[in-house]
Amino acid sequence: FTDPDLFQADLWFEYVSPCTGTLSVQMCNGTFYDSVLAVYGTNDPAGACECPDGDASLLTCDDDGCGELGGPSITTFAVVADACYLIRVGGWSANGQADGAARGVSRLDIGVLCAPTPSN
Secondary structure, three states: OOOHHHEEEEEEEEEEOOOOEEEEEEOOOOOOOOEEEEEEEOOOOOOOOOOOOOOOOEEEEEEOOOOOOOOOOEEEEEEOOOOEEEEEEEEEEOOOOHHHEOOOOOOOEEEEEEOOOOOO
């Protein structure tokens, strides 16, 4: 996924990680349209969730990662405790316009696997 104009009719969610570990964001169950998924952030626990200026804070993105061309999306990436992440969910648009974007009912599943705490 490289063209932000093909990402239309989007919704944004704010997520603060409760721990350092691996976050999975997926739409594989219950999404029946051509979705696009992206996550923005800085991995800075002191940082605020701010609307991205271009793709400078893009951490990961996916289009059709659930295994079906023209289907739902999934991504997994490293997160830092107390850092804020913006999750962007949208529809793929062949013409780069909101009126051409795929739309539908979707389910967004978010799960975090916390890294083990080192013992002393």
